[in-house]
Structure formats: C-alpha cells, structure tokens
Amino acid sequence: MAGAALPGRLIWRAARVVGIINETPRVRTIMLDCPGWPGHLAGQHVDVRLTADDGYQAQRSYSIASAPGDDTLALTVERIDDGEVSPYFVGELHMGDEFEIRGPIGGYFVWSKMRGGPLLLIAGGSGIVPLRCIMRQHAAVLSDAPIRLLYSVRAQSEIIYRHELDQFASTGAEVVFTLTREWPDDWTGYRRRIDADLLREVAWPSDTRPLAYVCGPTAFVERAANGLVSLGYEPDRIKTERFGPTSDATSRTE
Amino acid sequence: MAIISRGFRSRRPPVDPSRVPPGQYVTNDFPVLSAGPTPHTPLADWSFTIRDAVDVQRSWTWDEFALLQREDIIVDIHCVTKWSKLDTAWYGVAIDTLLTGIDTTSARYVTAFSDGGYTTNIPLADLTNGKAWIAMGYGGEPLHPEHGGPARLLVPHLYFWKSAKWVRGLELRDHDVPGFWEENGYHDYGDPWREQRYQGD
Numbered sequence: 001m002a003g004a005a006l007p008g009r010l011i012w013r014a015a016r017v018v019g020i021i022n023e024t025p026r027v028r029t030i031m032l033d034c035p036g037w038p039g040h041l042a043g044q045h046v047d048v049r050l051t052a053d054d055g056y057q058a059q060r061s062y063s064i065a066s067a068p069g070d071d072t073l074a075l076t077v078e079r080i081d082d083g084e085v086s087p088y089f090v091g092e093l094h095m096g097d098e099f100e101i102r103g104p105i106g107g108y109f110v111w112s113k114m115r116g117g118p119l120l121l122i123a124g125g126s127g128i129v130p131l132r133c134i135m136r137q138h139a140a141v142l143s144d145a146p147i148r149l150l151y152s153v154r155a156q157s158e159i160i161y162r163h164e165l166d167q168f169a170s171t172g173a174e175v176v177f178t179l180t181r182e183w184p185d186d187w188t189g190y191r192r193r194i195d196a197d198l199l200r201e202v203a204w205p206s207d208t209r210p211l212a213y214v215c216g217p218t219a220f221v222e223r224a225a226n227g228l229v230s231l232g233y234e235p236d237r238i239k240t241e242r243f244g245p246t247s248d249a250t251s252r253t254e
Numbered sequence: 255m256a257i258i259s260r261g262f263r264s265r266r267p268p269v270d271p272s273r274v275p276p277g278q279y280v281t282n283d284f285p286v287l288s289a290g291p292t293p294h295t296p297l298a299d300w301s302f303t304i305r306d307a308v309d310v311q312r313s314w315t316w317d318e319f320a321l322l323q324r325e326d327i328i329v330d331i332h333c334v335t336k337w338s339k340l341d342t343a344w345y346g347v348a349i350d351t352l353l354t355g356i357d358t359t360s361a362r363y364v365t366a367f368s369d370g371g372y373t374t375n376i377p378l379a380d381l382t383n384g385k386a387w388i389a390m391g392y393g394g395e396p397l398h399p400e401h402g403g404p405a406r407l408l409v410p411h412l413y414f415w416k417s418a419k420w421v422r423g424l425e426l427r428d429h430d431v432p433g434f435w436e437e438n439g440y441h442d443y444g445d446p447w448r449e450q451r452y453q454g455d
Contacts, residue, residue, distance in 0.1 A: 009454030014257050047451075049277075051256040056264045059277045059336050084265040084279070092261045099259045105452060107438035108289055218286040222400060225291035235291045236371060242286050 012049060012100040013037065017093060018072065023160045027126060028090045029065055029076045034101060037073055040064055042137035043110040043130045043213070046075070046103035050085060060085045063129040063215075063241075064104065067136035076160065078126040109213065109239050111137065117145025117211055118204045122194065122224045124152045124216020128160050130241065131215055135168055148174040150202050152194050152220065154181040176202050194220070196227040206232030215241040273330055275446035278338040285337055286400045289434070293369035293420050294399060302388065302405070303423035304356060311356045311426070316404065320390075322347045327387055329410035331417070332446040344408055346389035349381040349424075361426035365433060366407050369420040374433035375442070376409060376416055378426070385411060388421060413444040413451070 019031030045063045066074035079090035111119070111134045119138065121131040128151055138147050149168075153159050156179060169175040178190035178198065192198060204210040212233060214224045221242045228238050269280055297316040304312045314322070327344040364381055367373050380386065389408040390397055397403030402419030409416045415435050436442050441450040449455060 010452050012256075049256070050259040050262045052263045053258050054263075057256065057277075058262075058264070058279065061335055087265070088259075088262050094260070097260050098257045099262075100257055105439060108435075218400070222286075222292060229291050235293070238291050240288060240290055242288065 010102045010105070012102045014098055015048075015073075015101045017095055017097045019074075020093065020095060023076065024158055026079045026090065026158075027076060027160050028079075028093075029074050030089060030093065031066075031072045031074045032101070034073055038104070040068055040104035041107075041110040041112060042068060042134045044104035044106045045130070046101045047105060048075075048085065049100040049102075050088065051100075058084050061105070064133055065129050067133055067140055069140050070136070076126070076129045076132075109215075109241050111211075111213065113137075113141040113143050115211060117143070117147060118208050119145055119147040120204055120210045120212040120228075121147070121149045122152075122212065122214040122216075123149065124194075124220035124224075125154075125158070126160065127214075127216030127220070127241070127243070129215075131213060132161050132164070134213060135165075135173060138173070139168065139171065146174075146204070147172075148176065148202070148204065150176045150178070150194065150199075152178045152180060152216070155179060156182075156184060156187070194224050194227065196230050199224070199227040199231060203228065203231060203233075206234075209234065209237065212238045213240075214238065216243075218242045273340060274338050275332055276449050277451075278332055278336055278446065281337040281339055283337075284339060284342075284401065285333070285335070287333065287335060287415070288419060289372070290370055292399050295369050295404070295420070297404060300404060301422065302352075304352060304426070305423065306361065306426040312352070313423075319347070319388075319405070323351055324390075325387065327389070327408065327410075329408075331410050331414050334413040334415055334440065334444070334446075334451050338446075343393055344387070344389040345391040345394075346387040346405070346408060348384060349386045349388070350384065352388065352424075353382065356426075358426060360428050363427045363430045365425045365427060365431055366418040366421050367423055367425060368418045369422055372418055372420070372434050374407075374416050374418050375431055375436055376412070377430075377443075380409060380412065381424075385409065389417075411445075413441075413446050415440065416444055 015032040015034040018033045021029040045061050049059045051057050062075045065076040077089040080086045123131045165175050180193050214221050221240050300316045302314045324345050330340045332338045361378050386409040388405050390405045407418040407421045
C-alpha cells in the first residue's frame, strides 16, 4: 500500500538547488540535493518551507516532478503572480540556494506498476507535473499498461516538458494536446477546452476499466472528471488533484 | 535551526497569530480539494443516517432534515494544504441537535461517511457541545456541490479534511477506525494549532 511509504514522522530536511531548468517563461524546474531523502511514489508531493532572514516562514506544497528512480529530486513550479513562494522560486532562486522540504506526502494520487491501467492522464496547465512523474515511472518500470495523456494548455508556448512528452509519444505513449486560447495556423492538435465531447473522442472506452488521473485548476478538473463519469468511468477509478486560483501550489490539493 | 533562504521575504501582510495556526496563510478564495469526481446525488434520493455497528438509530430525508433547527455559524477554517480562511459564514444543523434522543453512552468515536465512499474519523467529543454541524449553506446560499453540497460536515477546529463533503451520515463506534486520508498518510486527529498534518506529527 502507498501508506507504507510514510513510516513514522516526516522530518524537515535541507534541500540545496543543484539545477534549474526554465521550462516556460512562467514555469521552472528545480533540481534538489536532499541528503536522507527517503524516496517517493509517482504522483506524491512535498511540503516546502522557506525562512527569511528575519525569521518569517512560509510553507507550501508542490508536486514532485521527478520519477522515483531518477538521480535527482525535482519540483516544477509555476509562478502565481500574487503568490509568495512561487515568485521566489521562479524569479529569484539561484544554484546553491537552500530551503527545507519534507515528504513524501499523499498516498492516494499515486501510480505504481501493480496498479496497471489502461492509464488515462488528463492535465490542465501545470497540472502536468505529477502526471509527468507517472509517465516517467511508467516508462522506467517497463509497464505494459496502455497509457494516454490528454494535455490542455492555453497556448503552445505554455506546454511544459514539450520535448520529453514528444519523446514519450515516440516510444509507445499516446500524447494528445489541446490548445484553448491561441494556436499556430499549422496546429494539428485539438483547439478547444476539454468537455464530454472531446473526452468521448480521446478517452479509453469505459468498458476497458481505465484508471484516470486528472490534475489541474479546480474548474478544469470538475469538467474533466464529470465528463469521464458521464462516459461511464467508475468514480473510484478517477483520481483528482485540484488547485484553486489563489493556491500557491503548482499542483497538489487532493 | 531553520535554514535561511537567501533573498526570501514576506510578501503578505502580517497575520494575527491567535487566529492563523502555524504554517498557514490566509486566503480570500475558497480552494476546492477532493480526491475524485464530485457526486451529484438528487435531493429526492438523499438521506442522512446516524447508525452504530448494529442498527440505524435515526434517518432523515432531505425534506425532514431541512425542517431541523438551523444555526448560523461564523468560523475560521484551516486546510492541511496550508490555506486558512477567516470568518466563513455557514448555516446548518448542530450535531447536538441530531444526537438528541440517541443513546451515545458506548460511543467514543465517529466515522463520517459520504457519497463517493469518503470517510473520516473524529472523536465523538469533538462533534458535540456546539463544536460541529452538518452545513447546508455557505455565504447565505445552498452549499455548492464543489464545496460539499447538498450537505457537509463542519468541524472547524480540526483541519478541514475532517469536515467531510457530501456527508450522508455518522457511524458511532466504541473504537477509532482511520478514515480515507487518515489511511493515506494524514494525521489521525488533525489539530491545526499543534500542526498535526501527517502521521507522526
């Protein structure tokens, strides 16, 4: 069981920035060296704690972007303009800077090989982060469960992990994009918001008993999850994570 | 000794530490948190049940439930995902009202159960004496499904995952049985003032 990944007390650990990848103008992946990190399951998150030099502290939760077997623990953070922690992460953080993390947290929005599939992953915006972790894990453990990602973003320039997702698509995963606000003239993917009609075209048939993971803003997740239910998906095989407009977390919420 | 994060500083106005528990920040929004799809049970099919291991003690239809004495409630709420929201206004029925006439002498714990299969466990003493309600309204309006409507548990002194959305009843127990999040790494009791977020806190 996933709960077994959380033995005893979760302690705060020092994490040092050893790599920064600017994914889009608003989104950054932060690679961390965290001595003693106990490992995680695909889909889990961490709490982070920042301390200012006057003693002020702020805590937030972020999804883990790296797969369990990756060499380096990574978080991917989207800047929320009126946020407190995400503008620091996306704007000010340098190599070698330190903060604290504890985790891994969350035993429900997780995938491991024994959970099988077919897997339907539905991401809105930065909701891709825990789903990318699941895709990496799916590849790393050589799962034979069919896997399909439906990824909705406003514009092509906001697609996170584009290169890696294209690689997944060339090695057996199905990756479907939909752009909701603007698209290039030669865009061949979908050009609309996710709703029941789009899901009917893209989602696995319900009689294959798919396992669905949906992550994104609240309204997006409501629409996608309700759409899957209307297609006959079993509600207890639809796992969701939502983040509200003022939630500073890139993902996470449960 | 905490690690100082170079260049980090507060971007928010100071909060009243007597109202905002450690590790929380104040939001004016109302974020939505749930593990699966939002259930949409028609009111005609809705009921609220209080039961124990043996019997149903009491059950109400929606129409019957709506006739129970309502209270207006203004409370601060605290989510384990770090947001707190102050002075939230609800209306609903006190758990004390629902338990009137029910023998609870052998009950020490309660499992709240919901549409969609969600459960959470709470000591009975944390639900009585004006500490908890079944809320049917928020902000003067019927409770929206995303926020747990038609009715949710409201236990504002514990982290908000204890305030089960889409609640359909309470099971009285003589022993403690972990609920959904409590089985998935979260704290069994969940006191925000002691920052009991996760197992072992």
